[in-house]
Amino acid sequence: MMRKEWTANEIDLIAQQSESGFRFLQQLNSDERAKLMHLIADEIEVLDEALIEVAEQETALALGRLQGEKARTVNQWRRYANAVKTGLYSEARLDVSEDGQMDLRKYNKGLGPVVVFGASNFPFAFSTAGGDTASAIGAGCSVIVKAHPGHVYTSQMMAEKIHRALEKYGAPKDVFTHVIGDSFELGQRLVQHPLIKAVAFTGSFKGGKALFDLGQTRPDPIPVFAEMGSVNPVFALPDFMTQHAETFAKQYVSSLVLGTGQFCTNPGILIALAGQDLQLFKEGLKSELSEIPPTKMLHAGILANFQQLATEVTQQEGVQLIAKGKGTDQTELAQAAIYETSSTYFLNNPKLAEEVFGPFGLIVSCSNKQELLTVLNAFGGQLTITFSATEQDIESQQELFQLAQEKCGRLLFQGMPTGVEVQYAIQHGGPFPATTDTRFTSVGPDAVKRFLRPVSFQNWPNTFLPDELKNENPLQIDRLVNQQWSKNKIIK
Numbered sequence: 001m002m003r004k005e006w007t008a009n010e011i012d013l014i015a016q017q018s019e020s021g022f023r024f025l026q027q028l029n030s031d032e033r034a035k036l037m038h039l040i041a042d043e044i045e046v047l048d049e050a051l052i053e054v055a056e057q058e059t060a061l062a063l064g065r066l067q068g069e070k071a072r073t074v075n076q077w078r079r080y081a082n083a084v085k086t087g088l089y090s091e092a093r094l095d096v097s098e099d100g101q102m103d104l105r106k107y108n109k110g111l112g113p114v115v116v117f118g119a120s121n122f123p124f125a126f127s128t129a130g131g132d133t134a135s136a137i138g139a140g141c142s143v144i145v146k147a148h149p150g151h152v153y154t155s156q157m158m159a160e161k162i163h164r165a166l167e168k169y170g171a172p173k174d175v176f177t178h179v180i181g182d183s184f185e186l187g188q189r190l191v192q193h194p195l196i197k198a199v200a201f202t203g204s205f206k207g208g209k210a211l212f213d214l215g216q217t218r219p220d221p222i223p224v225f226a227e228m229g230s231v232n233p234v235f236a237l238p239d240f241m242t243q244h245a246e247t248f249a250k251q252y253v254s255s256l257v258l259g260t261g262q263f264c265t266n267p268g269i270l271i272a273l274a275g276q277d278l279q280l281f282k283e284g285l286k287s288e289l290s291e292i293p294p295t296k297m298l299h300a301g302i303l304a305n306f307q308q309l310a311t312e313v314t315q316q317e318g319v320q321l322i323a324k325g326k327g328t329d330q331t332e333l334a335q336a337a338i339y340e341t342s343s344t345y346f347l348n349n350p351k352l353a354e355e356v357f358g359p360f361g362l363i364v365s366c367s368n369k370q371e372l373l374t375v376l377n378a379f380g381g382q383l384t385i386t387f388s389a390t391e392q393d394i395e396s397q398q399e400l401f402q403l404a405q406e407k408c409g410r411l412l413f414q415g416m417p418t419g420v421e422v423q424y425a426i427q428h429g430g431p432f433p434a435t436t437d438t439r440f441t442s443v444g445p446d447a448v449k450r451f452l453r454p455v456s457f458q459n460w461p462n463t464f465l466p467d468e469l470k471n472e473n474p475l476q477i478d479r480l481v482n483q484q485w486s487k488n489k490i491i492k
């Protein structure tokens with residue numbers, strides 16, 4: 001199944017075919033695209049245990065987790081389809097002058113063919129038929145998926161299902177293209193192809209940033225929406241710690257080791273004030289972690305990465321071991337571990353703020369409240385920041401709370417950041433380096449917005465307008481009769 005090399009001509013052909021798939025989707029209105037998306041959901045839903053078995057073999061993820069993720073993926077298509085159907089993302093606008101001489105209408109249309117790089121840690125929900133593909137098709141964009149090498153067969157099975165749904169709908173297969181290659185070159189050349197208009201990526205900072213730079217340095221730059229992970233700081237504040245130090249240890253450990261720590265929302269760094277409560281919390285961590293068996297990671301490369309990064313962090317000055325899980329640290333299984341450092345060492349060593357993708361935690365102890373703020377200030381953009389806090393804590397830490405809003409996409413009051421709801425009000429994104437565009441989310445129906453651009457129509461006869469803008473369209477959301485028309489005109 002693996003392709004060694006792709007010629008420039010072959011890549012050009014793929015891009016051209018995808019462009020023709022885009023043209024087809026552009027003829028469909030929101031309602032028709034929603035129908036197609038529901039058909040894709042139906043096809044994926046009937047994939048049976050054979051798919052789960054293949055995914056299990058390729059990713060080493062637990063059966064229950066895979067079944068849940070597959071269900072979530074189907075749900076994602078349906079939710080996004082329903083959102084698209086409402087016309088919400090068309091954002092249709094209509095301005096008519098008092099004398100009827102000027103008629104301006106605007107709506108959002110798809111950007112063009114989108115290249116999607118699937119994530120290794122979500123073979124269904126963030127890969128071939130995952131949220132990026134669903135939101136791009138919802139926006140009316142054709143998709144080229146560059147299969148993740150960690151689950152090529154799973155990817156192929158999902159791609160076949162999408163193609164079957166396209167056939168049932170009567171859509172050309174070029175609406176969705178699945179490509180497999182064993183070097184970075186294929187993906188890089190696709191990102192650079194002039195017919196490609198946007199890119200979606202979930203994975204490492206190195207990969208996401210490399211593809212983002214490629215997108216920006218094209219003669220015609222394009223948006224590259226890369227989600228590149230986070231350390232998801234957890235601020236365990238004093239009043240909360242006094243009340244919950246011991247029970248909180250259990251909650252923190254279960255989130256840290258969930259899915260062998262292979263979640264972009266893994267709570268990798270916890271910040272707390274030094275003292276008796278932190279001591280109690282660390283005792284709790286020790287006993288909780290001692291029960292955690294070593295587990296298999298997604299693939300050998302991720303394990304090697306984990307072991308290397310964890311070793312690098314633990315070898316830094318001022319870093320001490322707090323607790324380890326069962327097993328040893330140099331096997332084919334990942335051993336969970338939690339270390340500690342002080343705010344002084346942390347603030348003087350950027351290495352300590354880097355993500356260690358896997359079941360690895362670092363506690364940063366601070367000697368006073370001001371240091372909590374200094375530590376938060378040292379972090380780059382994050383997907384999430386959690387306040388393990390009481391209301392009293394927040395009242396006395398307003399500055400910390402305000403600054404956190406500048407630093408992340410999702411702020412949690414208590415609870416743990418792992419587990420991302422596929423809802424309208426979710427924000428799965430954050431300031432760089434968590435993502436390359438903090439204005440957008442890659443989870444929830446609003447993910448569709450990434451692949452749209454506004455177009456205005458001035459004085460066009462009704463027949464030629466897109467369905468979303470026609471007079472008779474009930475989806476039209478704003479009909480503004482502009483009383484100040486002439487005053488608002490500018491010459492540009």
Ligand code: NAP
Pocket residue numbers: 117118119120121146147148149181182183184185187188202203204205206207208210211227228229230263264265301302305306357
């Ligand atoms: P990755 O190495 O970033 O790869 C993801 C995809 O991007 C793969 O298809 C890969 O191509 C492609 N890619 C990466 N660098 C590229 C480049 N310079 N040019 C062109 N294509 C490139 O991610 P991964 O394999 O899933 O995991 C590796 C590490 O990523 C993990 O250890 C972890 O640190 C991090 N990670 C983060 C998240 C997150 O939540 N953001 C999720 C998963 C992993 P190939 O197919 O050719 O390899």
